[in-house]
Amino acid sequence: MADAAPxxxxxxxxxxxxxxxxxxxxxxxxxxxxxxxxxxxxxxxLDAATWARVFKEAAALGVLQIHLSGGxxxxxxxxxxxTASAHxxxxxxxxxxxxxxxxxxxxxxxxxxxxxxVQVSIQDSTASSADHIAGYDGAFARKLALAKxxxxxxxxxxxxxxxHRANIGxxxxxxxxxxxxxxxxxxxxxxxYYGWALKNRSQLLPTREQVDRALALVEELRARHHGKxxxxxxxxxxxxxxxxxxxxxxxxRSLNVTPSGKVLPCHxxxxxxxxxxxxxxxxxxxxxWEQSPALNAFRGTAWMxxxxxxxxxxxxxxxxxRCQALALTGDAAATDPVCHLAPDHAVVSALxxxxxxxxxxxxxx
Amino acid sequence: xxxxxxxIPPDARPRLPRGVRLVQNETHGWTLLGPERxxxxxxxxxxxxxxxxxxxxxxxxxxxxxxxxxxPRDRISTDVTAMLRGLADKRLLEL
Numbered sequence: 001m002a003d004a005a006p007x008x009x010x011x012x013x014x015x016x017x018x019x020x021x022x023x024x025x026x027x028x029x030x031x032x033x034x035x036x037x038x039x040x041x042x043x044x045x046l047d048a049a050t051w052a053r054v055f056k057e058a059a060a061l062g063v064l065q066i067h068l069s070g071g072x073x074x075x076x077x078x079x080x081x082x083t084a085s086a087h088x089x090x091x092x093x094x095x096x097x098x099x100x101x102x103x104x105x106x107x108x109x110x111x112x113x114x115x116x117x118v119q120v121s122i123q124d125s126t127a128s129s130a131d132h133i134a135g136y137d138g139a140f141a142r143k144l145a146l147a148k149x150x151x152x153x154x155x156x157x158x159x160x161x162x163x164h165r166a167n168i169g170x171x172x173x174x175x176x177x178x179x180x181x182x183x184x185x186x187x188x189x190x191x192x193y194y195g196w197a198l199k200n201r202s203q204l205l206p207t208r209e210q211v212d213r214a215l216a217l218v219e220e221l222r223a224r225h226h227g228k229x230x231x232x233x234x235x236x237x238x239x240x241x242x243x244x245x246x247x248x249x250x251x252x253r254s255l256n257v258t259p260s261g262k263v264l265p266c267h268x269x270x271x272x273x274x275x276x277x278x279x280x281x282x283x284x285x286x287x288x289w290e291q292s293p294a295l296n297a298f299r300g301t302a303w304m305x306x307x308x309x310x311x312x313x314x315x316x317x318x319x320x321x322r323c324q325a326l327a328l329t330g331d332a333a334a335t336d337p338v339c340h341l342a343p344d345h346a347v348v349s350a351l352x353x354x355x356x357x358x359x360x361x362x363x364x365x
Numbered sequence: 366x367x368x369x370x371x372x373i374p375p376d377a378r379p380r381l382p383r384g385v386r387l388v389q390n391e392t393h394g395w396t397l398l399g400p401e402r403x404x405x406x407x408x409x410x411x412x413x414x415x416x417x418x419x420x421x422x423x424x425x426x427x428x429x430x431x432x433x434x435x436x437p438r439d440r441i442s443t444d445v446t447a448m449l450r451g452l453a454d455k456r457l458l459e460l
Contacts, residue, residue, distance in 0.1 A: 014392045016403050062392030064403055092386060092398040116384045117400045156384035156400050156456070184456035185400050227454045232401070 012290045012299070014062035017254040019069055019267075020051065022082060024259050026072040027100050029135030029362030030123065032162060032197035032204055034267045035071065039365050044260040048078040050280065052085035054257060057285035065092040071259070074101030080109045087114030094119060096160075099143035100136070107149050118150045119158040119187075124166075125173035133166065135362040144181065151182035158185040163236075164204040165355060168214050175221050179229055188218055188233035194268040194323055196363045202356035211239045238352050242313065243320025243336035250298040250322060255289060263288045265295055268323035272297075272332045298322050303333055307341045373423050373446050373453075377460040380419030385457050387414050399457045413445055417458060423449075 024039035046054075055066060066086045073079055074097055086093045094117045095102075095110065102110070107118075120143050124130035130140040150157045159178035163171065171188060178186040191197050191204050206214070218233045225231065237244060247254055247266045256264040261279040264270065270277065278292040289295060297303070301314050308319040319325075320336020328337045328347050335342040373379070381387065385399045387406065395406040397414060406414060412433070416426045427445055431438040452458035 016393070062390065064388065064390060064393065064396060064398055090388075092388075094400065116386070116398075119400070154383050156382065158400050187401075230456055 031200040031360035033363040040259040055089040069096040084113035099146040190236035246321035249318040251295040379417040
């Protein structure tokens with residue numbers, strides 16, 4: 001068979017979304033932040049011209065939506081210029097913000113730059129609890145102010161309500177708040193345990209009873225507010241029967257670019273040892289998407305072990321999350337232990353009872 | 366916003382709000398983009414959504430589609446109602 005033609009390489013899927021982490025700087029200290037524990041410094045951040053090039057390359061690669069995130073993207077003085085360059089590349093622009101640093105005047109500039117959508121996170125339904133969770137006095141009031149400015153300009157607003165043990169009982173209040181603010185969409189975002197959240201897991205993890213009540217309530221709220229607000233929610237990972245299809249599959253639908261320019265399949269991928277990430281400083285984005293060793297490491301299904309390899313859901317769950325498999329089993333190629341079929345599922349069952357009321361380790365540079 | 370969950374007023378002038386865009390792209394074809402949403406638009410959906418400019422009324426859109434595709438008006442009306450109602454419920458269309 002030595003002269004046989006090599007098998008054609010399977011086509012690399014085309015991404016739909018790019019998360020642009022413009023900076024790791026953020027005035028808030030949320031203990032569940034998805035940024036890595038080792039944060040990029042300001043000196044290492046890509047400049048606006050490089051982002052503009054990345055956006056053009058992203059559009060050529062098929063990307064439709066750019067999520068401008070961080071850290072707090074408004075910590076960048078050139079946020080308006082960066083947004084304008086994404087819009088000029090023909091991309092749908094979504095600003096993911098804590099609200100701090102986006103004044104009414106700056107929002108006006110972002111509107112002129114072509115911003116399509118704003119997502120504001122909230123930490124709770126009352127100022128005192130919300131500011132305690134964020135580790136920043138006055139953050140709640142500034143979020144509400146931005147939300148009003150966004151709606152006044154008729155920009156679509158999503159309220160991202162991050163849920164964990166301290167606030168999960170107030171889902172109803174947070175959805176009411178989102179309605180009052182005029183949001184068209186609210187995300188009930190249960191904390192996922194990576195980065196700073198993993199460090200604070202025992203302080204954040206809800207109980208099974210809390211989760212069961214929350215799920216029933218979300219169904220009720222969806223029915224009650226049908227047509228008025230879209231409620232997106234997912235089952236908190238550790239309490240699910242099957243794993244989440246993390247990122248819709250590794251290197252399949254979306255990619256992250258870090259403040260310093262590294263291209264990742266997801267927020268947490270740098271926790272997996274031995275992966276070689278390429279940077280937009282050294283390569284064109286299309287080349288990275290198709291050829292970088294990290295993006296190919298868990299692409300498709302060939303890397304899977306049993307029970308994933310022969311599972312009927314392998315193209316649906318994609319084996320779950322590689323970072324979680326690594327964090328909980330020590331093997332990034334193992335079945336995500338959230339899955340009830342995973343050999344290591346007992347690890348997750350044991351974790352769900354490890355609540356401990358201790359002070360948060362706030363995210364700090 | 367109209368709260369009726371099954372019909373669309375004949376004089377409604379449906380339009381895509383800011384933050385919702387119908388785009389054509391070499392890689393993915395026609396898609397409707399909204400907040401955290403990428404919805405593939407088939408040729409029928411494209412023809413309907415293109416007409417949601419805020420200028421034409423629902424009645425005019427249905428008449429126009431019935432003429433353009435030589436199709437029964439009732440059938441077109443039912444299909445357009447279902448699609449626009451679905452988009453409005455997802456806050457992707459203003460009526």
